[in-house]
Amino acid sequence: MEDIFGPGLLKGRVALVTGGGTGIGLSTATLLSTLGAHVVLAGRREDVVRDAADNIVAQGNAASSVQLDVRDYEQVAATIAGIVKDQGGLDILVNNAAGNFRCATEELSPNGWRTVVDIDLHGTFNCTRAAFDALSASPYTGRVVSIITSYGWSGWPGCAPAAAAKAGIQSLMRTLAVEWGDRNILCNSVAPGAIGDTEGAKRIHDDVGRGDHELSRVPVGRYGERDDIAAAVAYLVSPAGRYVNGTDLVVDGGRQFSFGTA
Numbered sequence: 461m462e463d464i465f466g467p468g469l470l471k472g473r474v475a476l477v478t479g480g481g482t483g484i485g486l487s488t489a490t491l492l493s494t495l496g497a498h499v500v501l502a503g504r505r506e507d508v509v510r511d512a513a514d515n516i517v518a519q520g521n522a523a524s525s526v527q528l529d530v531r532d533y534e535q536v537a538a539t540i541a542g543i544v545k546d547q548g549g550l551d552i553l554v555n556n557a558a559g560n561f562r563c564a565t566e567e568l569s570p571n572g573w574r575t576v577v578d579i580d581l582h583g584t585f586n587c588t589r590a591a592f593d594a595l596s597a598s599p600y601t602g603r604v605v606s607i608i609t610s611y612g613w614s615g616w617p618g619c620a621p622a623a624a625a626k627a628g629i630q631s632l633m634r635t636l637a638v639e640w641g642d643r644n645i646l647c648n649s650v651a652p653g654a655i656g657d658t659e660g661a662k663r664i665h666d667d668v669g670r671g672d673h674e675l676s677r678v679p680v681g682r683y684g685e686r687d688d689i690a691a692a693v694a695y696l697v698s699p700a701g702r703y704v705n706g707t708d709l710v711v712d713g714g715r716q717f718s719f720g721t722a
C-alpha cells in the first residue's frame with residue numbers, strides 16, 4: 461500500500477492508534493508510519509503494543525507504544541498529554557480499539573452489554589474528547605477517524621452491544637464534524653466489511669461456522685484485507701481528505717447492499 465501513496469505523505473504528523481498492536485489497528489499504524497508519521501500504538505497488553513512498535517522501528521519507521529485501557533478517561537488524558545510532551549503534538553487519532561463477541565441478547569448479562577459499550581463507544585468518546593486541544597492545534601488540521609461497521613445501521617443479530625455502540629460512534633463523529641469543523645478538526649468514520657485474518661472475523665464468522673455464508677454475501681467475491689482499511693484511513697488523514705468531514709467511508713466490497721441472490 462505504501463507504493464500507492466506518495467512517500468512522505470504524512471511526514472511530520474504524530475498519530476495515535478488505539479488497539480494498534482494487532483489486526484486492523486496494526487495494519488493502519490504500519491501504513492501511516494511508512495508514509496512518514498510517528499505512530500503511537502496504544503493497547504491494553506503492554507507487551508503486544510511494544511513488540512508491534514519495535515517491529516515498525518526495525519523497518520526504519522517511527523513508532524512508540526503505550527499501555528492504555530480506553531475505558532479509563534484519566535489514563536487516556538495522561539497518555540495524550542505524554543504524547544504531546546514527547547512528540548510535540550498530536551495530529552491524527554484513530555479510534556480502533558474495540559471489543560465484541562456473539563451472544564444472544566436474551567442471554568447477555570448487563571455487564572456484558574456494558575463492557576462492550578464501554579470499550580467501543582465510551583472509549584471513543586474518551587480519546588476524542590481528551591485529544592481535542594492537541595488536534596485543534598495541529599498545523600495539518602487535526603483528524604479523527606473512528607472504525608465502525610455498517611452493522612451499526614443495519615443491526616447485528618448476536619452482537620447487539622457492538623452494533624449499538626458503533627451506531628453511537630457514527631453519530632458522535634457526525635456531531636463533532638459540525639461542532640469541530642471550524643475548530644481545525646475533521647471527524648470521519650470508516651466502516652469495514654468482513655475483513656479476513658482479524659480477531660473480529662474469527663469470533664463472529666469463522667468460530668460459529670458462518671465463514672462461507674459471509675463470503676457469499678460479498679459482491680466482489682473475497683474477504684477484505686486489513687490493508688484495505690488502512691488505505692481508507694490513510695486517505696482520510698492525508699491532504700487528499702482535507703474536505704471530507706462527517707462521512708462514513710464503507711469499505712466492504714459492496715456487501716451492505718447485497719440482500720440476496722439476483
Ligand code: COA
Nearest residue numbers: 558559560561562563568569570571572573575576659660
Ligand atoms: N458471551 C457472553 N458474555 C460474555 C462473553 C461472551 N462470549 N465474553 C464476555 N462476556 C461478558 C462476561 O461474562 C462479563 O459479564 P458478567 O460479569 O456478567 O459475567 C462481561 O462480558 C465482561 O467480561 P470480561 O471478560 O471481564 O471483560 P474484559 O474487559 O476482560 O474483556 C471483552 C472484554 C469481553 C470484549 C473481550 O472479548 C475483549 O477484550 N475483546 C477484545 C478483542 C476483540 O473483541 N476484538 C474484536 C473486535 S471486533
